[in-house]
Amino acid sequence: QVQLQESGPGLVKPSETLSLTCTVSGRSISSYYWSWIRQPPGKGLDWIGYIYYTGSTNYNPSLKSRVTISIDTSKNQFSLKLSSVTAADTALYYCARGRWELLRGGLEFDSWGQGTLVTVSS
Amino acid sequence: SYELTQPLSVSVALGQTARITCGGNNIGGKNVHWYQQKPGQAPVLVIYRDTNRPSGIPERFSGSNSGNTATLIIGRAQGGDEADYYCQVWDSSTGVFGGGTKLTVL
Numbered sequence: 001q002v003q004l005q006e007s008g009p010g011l012v013k014p015s016e017t018l019s020l021t022c023t024v025s026g027r028s029i030s031s032y033y034w035s036w037i038r039q040p041p042g043k044g045l046d047w048i049g050y051i052y053y054t055g056s057t058n059y060n061p062s063l064k065s066r067v068t069i070s071i072d073t074s075k076n077q078f079s080l081k082l083s084s085v086t087a088a089d090t091a092l093y094y095c096a097r098g099r100w101e102l103l104r105g106g107l108e109f110d111s112w113g114q115g116t117l118v119t120v121s122s
Numbered sequence: 123s124y125e126l127t128q129p130l131s132v133s134v135a136l137g138q139t140a141r142i143t144c145g146g147n148n149i150g151g152k153n154v155h156w157y158q159q160k161p162g163q164a165p166v167l168v169i170y171r172d173t174n175r176p177s178g179i180p181e182r183f184s185g186s187n188s189g190n191t192a193t194l195i196i197g198r199a200q201g202g203d204e205a206d207y208y209c210q211v212w213d214s215s216t217g218v219f220g221g222g223t224k225l226t227v228l
Contacts, residue, residue: 035217037217044208045157045165045210045219047217099170101171104152105153106211108153108155108170109155112164112166113164114164
């Protein structure tokens with residue numbers, strides 16, 4: 001059974017870069033799509049982007065200019081960098097595994113990490 | 123950008139059937155997935171591709187999708203079903219979530 005675990009600083013200063021890592025265990029990262037999803041306190045879910053094990057990426061257009069997702073298959077990890085953060089980026093950040101459906105396209109997220117809270121504050 | 127509309131809250135009597143809707147333009151032409159999120163926990167996939175249940179999800183959970191509305195149906199509602207429920211689709215290469223519905227079991 002696959003397990004995902006987020007790690008990284010819980011506090012980031014405004015204008016700096018948020019960096020998180022997701023470690024995948026129980027399954028090789030060299031398949032599936034791997035996503036980051038966030039949830040501001042008391043609010044709903046927002047998809048940030050995904051990376052395929054080949055390194056191909058796709059980002060939410062609303063964040064595209066600030067987001068980079070990378071993958072390290074040798075460590076079974078993938079990472080998120082979000083630059084120029086503001087208080088609006090304060091959220092619970094989840095990593096998740098996505099399965100691609102060929103006929104109509106798109107991902108469903110069948111496994112999630114427990115999430116890590118990142119607060120943007122000076 | 124594509125928008126999904128969910129009611130903020132739905133209430134259901136214990137043992138009855140709850141229906142949570144997710145509205146979107148021609149959503150019937152898309153795969154709809156549903157997630158359950160209990161307080162302090164990560165979301166869990168309960169229905170994928172409109173009608174499919176992952177292993178471990180009770181048969182009480184089912185889904186439908188047609189026209190401009192997708193529906194999550196929870197039969198014989200239990201107290202343990204109280205949670206936030208989110209629908210999700212894929213549109214123009216972007217993942218889109220509904221705003222979420224809080225289910226209360228009375």
